Amino acid sequence: MSDVTEIQRIYQQITAVRQQLTAVVIGQEKVVDQVIIALFAGGHVLIEGVPGLGKTLLVKSLAKCFDGHFKRIQFTPDLMPSDVTGHSMFDMKEGKFRLRPGPIFTNLLLADEINRAPAKTQAALLEVMQERSVTIDGGARKVPSPFMVLATQNPIEQEGTFPLPEAELDRFLLKVFIDYPSLENELRFTRAVTGDVSDEAMQLSIAPCITASDVEQIQAKALSVVVDSRVLEYAVNIVRATRTHAMIHQGAGPRASIGLVRCARVLAMLHERDYVTPADIKAIAIPALRHRITPTAEAEIDGHTSDIILAHLLETIDAPRL
Amino acid sequence: MNISRIVINTRPRTAWQAINLGVVLARTWYLPLWLSWLIPAICVALVTALVCPSLVSWLPITLVWWLKPLFDRGPLLIASRRLFGESTTLLGVLRQLPRLYSRDCLLALTLRRFSLSRSYDLPVTILEGLHGQSRSTRLSVLHRDGGGEAAWTLLVFVHVEIIFVLAAFSLLFMLIPHEYSYQAIDFVRREVSLDLFVYNAFTFVCMSLVAPFYVVCGFSQYINRRISLEGWGIELQFRDMVQRQKSAARASGSGAMLLSALFFAGVFATLAMFQSTSSYAAEIEIPQPAKVVDHGLIKSDVQAILAGDHFHKTERKSGLRFKNSQSMRSDDVPQWFIRMVEFFERHSEGFASIANFSKMLGVFFGSFAKVIAFIIWISVIALALWLAYLYREFFRQFLPRKQPPLHLHEAPPEQLFGLDLRKSSLPNEPLRDVKHLLEIGDYREAIGLLYRTTLIKLIADRNIAFRSNFTEHDCRMAVSSACANATLSTYFTELSYVWELTAYAHRPPEATSVAILLAQWQQVFADEK
Structure with missing residues (x-):
């Protein structure tokens, strides 16, 4: 297959994902584009915006688009690193330690309000964001591929937050601002959700248009x-x-x-x-x-x-x- | 005014202690004082608001503020009565207000409106009823001590008022739930009249709350000055003594004798005190107690002293002296001091005496103080300049900003994406050269020359503002926004895409597409002409 034809095929796949997402996350085309770019570039995204603009919906829908796994962690001041990465626990029956993987072992991870957790817990993400692997009890374990962290932070509430260290900020490929939709888009969205189609039903309408291996192929193709x-x-x-x-x-x-x-x-x-x-x-x-x-x-x-x-x-x- | 019924201790106080006393008195009688200020003020505010509803945002509060010297008279009357044990009713005071307000009303609201010692001077006008020259003379006597503190009282209470208003606003905003704070700010921004109304209401309430303290503090300073000037403490002591002796004499049957003896003893004691504290007292001939036999003689002596120039002479001396010098014996003076004085007497030829030395010392310290004052002023100015420099970006936002020059006036770049855009760089017949390059198969050069020719044509003929930071995409946007001609815009877009493919994808263009673009070029720019 020639390069031009290959690009056309990839373009069609990306466009399909884009269309599915923009149909659900109404009025945020720019945000959708940037999240798609980060996904296929193999990077992570830091999303900043006030609550209620569809950040979770976007991530859930993106996971459905390529039939990937999605997990969400609500970051709080008392969240421990092991709550993110997982830990080993002793199995009394078998008499040995068993690994209990944390929510990090997924394709798409939504780290909600990441700046509410202390630096120690935020640092638990550093290794996995860069190396795509987690060290638990001295052993490195790979996370599933494709892997992407979508972290959110609230720009208004600054009380009780821990600013993200530069090292961690640098690991995010893009920082996306999610803003209020226009009047027309908000009307469309409100009409859709308050009508006979619920928020959940809108997500259910998303059918996987590509596979996880397609995502990896596109990521590989992007390098060329x-x-x-x-x-x-x-x-x-x-x-x-x-x-x-x-x-x-x-x-x-x-x-x-x-x-x-x-x-x-x-x-x-x-x-x-x-x-x-x-x-x-x-x-x-x-x-x-x-x-x-x-x-x-x-x-x-x-x-x-x-x-x-x-x-x-x-x-x-x-x-x-x- | 019966000073024997005064409710405070008539001892001499400093002006600051008098202000403290005023605060205590105001707190004791606060409700009637506050109401006597508030009732007329609120009437004025309401009437103004009703008469001029269009000016309700600022007129009532301004009028109330301007009429404060009149409103202060009610609390003053109550305080003056209660200080001397007289009972007053609020209704009684309110009935007297028209008479009180009419006294020197015009002067109080014009020339004297911005007097810094208003509350201190008010009793002279209202309670003593003095006008004109007599009032000025009286005030000059009162202001010899305590005028500065009276001004400070005003400044302090003005700040207290402002702090109260700010505190009230802060409290109001603190009471708004956090989730509604944005809506509240937005609402206040939209409803400017409501904002003003709340501000005026807070200001009015704070003015009324502070006014009784201000008035009574000024009155207390006035009373304190009179106690010190007229020796109320001494007079009351005498009255007490007379009262005690009267009862004792009545009991023994020789009251008159003792009363007169006590009176004379009092006069002599007063004069003795006067002698000890005044430098000129030695010049006055003091009658000796042993000679006190003739009432007429004593009376004439007292009248002579009272009528004499010395009694009315006021002199103030300042300087350094030992504390309790009278009780200090000569052998209490330290030897080192005696030796130092003797040393200066012996060796200081320039100093005629220790007095001269003290004077020179005063001059020296005066000059030194001036230098220090100069240094402090310089430091303050330097600090202000330094702060202004430090926060220059903050202050700059209040200055009118120079608008950035329009890009259209910028000179077009000489080079864009590596292409020479000077008209002189083009060959004489660029299209013929493009055709030639196509014929020899140098498509990259051909498309490059065609793209360059187009850009130069657009800059020269259409004055399109290309800039050095423009990418091909920016150029397409600039052309489509500047050209009403859709054909030109479409052509430029196609040409630009072919150029991008050649330049960035390293993919040579097809000969036919370049040939088509060349043919279209002639057509597009021929239409332009």
């Missing part, structure tokens, strides 16, 4: 999407510029460049292309970098958010020269 050396340089230039920008206290690390290119490759596939353009890099730069930079105190006082600073930064980076 052509990235011209000048486009790669453009991505690296953007990341490096965050380290010298006057309004940024701490810029993004090399993992950001890698993440940016991985996302751009999937975005190209989402547009039925097998090559990355500078526009792909530019389009995904803000969600890929917004959580990896720390604005200066002066910029924050002046009301400049990470998004505003990054938008300004993108205007200062020259497009690739061929």
Whole structure:
């Protein structure tokens, strides 16, 4: 099968997933696209938004789309690392230790309100997010593939929260803002849910359109999407510029460049292309970098958010020269 | 006013102690004091609100604030009566209010409205009933001691009022459940008149709550000054003594003799005290108790002293001296001090005397104090400048911002995606060159030249604002938004996709597609002309 035909097939698969999700999570097309990009790029997503915007629905629906397993952990201040990863317990009958796997052993993990747990428990996710394996009682155990963590945090309630450490933030491929839907979309959604179709029924209407192995294939195919050396340089230039920008206290690390290119490759596939353009890099730069930079105190006082600073930064980076 | 019935201890106090006493008195009689202020104020506020409903947001509270010097008179009357043991009823005071309010009303609301010592001066106008020159003279006597504290009293109570208003607002917001706080803020933003009404109501209540304390503190300072000026304590002591001796004399049958003896003893004691505390007392001839036999002579002596210039002369001295110097014996003076004084007397040729030395010491410390004051001022200004610099970003948001220049006025880039966009860089006949490149099979160069020619044409003819950070996608967006011509926009989009495929996918374009684009180019830009 030629590359072009392969890309068309992948495009159809991605489009099918996208259509299923947008039919359920109404009015959040941008969020759906970014979550799909993270899934096929093999990354994790940090979702920030007020409660009640369909974060859980999105993750559940995504799991159903590829017939994957979904688990949810509600992060609380008293949550222990072993509650996430699992633990060994002594079996009196057999006289030996048995592993009781934690909720981390799944395809899609929704870490709800991740910033409510202390740093120790948050750190339990670090290994699995990077290595795709968990160490329990000295033994490393692989988590199922595909594996993706979708963590949420509430932007309003800051009391009793523990800010995520930079090391953990850096492991999230994208940070997605989920905002209130438009009036038209909210009307559509409310009409659908309060009519004869319930929230659960909407989820049930989702039929698996791809398999877990398809997801892995797409992830593998994404690695072969052509990235011209000048486009790669453009991505690296953007990341490096965050380290010298006057309004940024701490810029993004090399993992950001890698993440940016991985996302751009999937975005190209989402547009039925097998090559990355500078526009792909530019389009995904803000969600890929917004959580990896720390604005200066002066910029924050002046009301400049990470998004505003990054938008300004993108205007200062020259497009690739061929 | 019968000072023998005064309900407080008539000892000399500092002005701050007098303010403390005023707070205690206000707390004791708080309800009638508060009502006598509140009732007329609330009447004025209601009448104003009814008469001018359109100005209800600001007029009543402003009027009540402006009329405060009048409203303060009711509590003052009650305090002045109760201080001397007279019973007053609220109704009685309210009946007297028109008479009280009419006294010097115009001056109180105009020239004297912003007086810092209002509550301290008010008894002179209201209780003593003085006007004009006599009032000024009286106030100058009163202000010789305590005027500064009276101003501080006003400043303190103004701040207390403000704190009360802020506290009331904070309490209100704290009582709003957390989940409704956003709706509440939104509601307040929308309902500006309600916001103002709540603010005015809180201000009014806080003004009325604080006013009795302010009035009675000022009155207490006034009374304290009179106690000190007129020696009420001494007078009361004499009256007590006279009272006691009267009863004793009545019992023994020789009251008159003792009474007169006590009177004279009192006068001599007073004069002796006067002599000991005044530098000029030595010049006055003090009658000796042994000579007290003639009432007329004593009376004329007393009248002579009272009429003399010395009695009316006020002199204030300040300087350093030992505490309890009178009780200190010469052998109590430390030897080192005596030696030091002697040393200065011997060796300080520049100092004519120790007095001169003290004067020079005063001058030195005065100059030193000025230097310190200068340094403090410089430090304060430097601190203010430093804080302004530190929070410059915060302050900058209040300054008018310079609008960023429109991108349209920016010079077009000379290079975009590695393509030279200067018009001079194009060959004389670019389309012919494209055709030639196609014929020799150099499709990449051909599409590159065609794309470059198109961009230069768009910049030159259509003034489209391409910028150096624009990707091909941004250029497509710029063309579609700037061009009303859909054909041009569609053509540019197709050309751009072919260029992207060539440049980023490293896939050479098909000869036919480039040829079609070349043919369309001539058509599209011919239409443009």
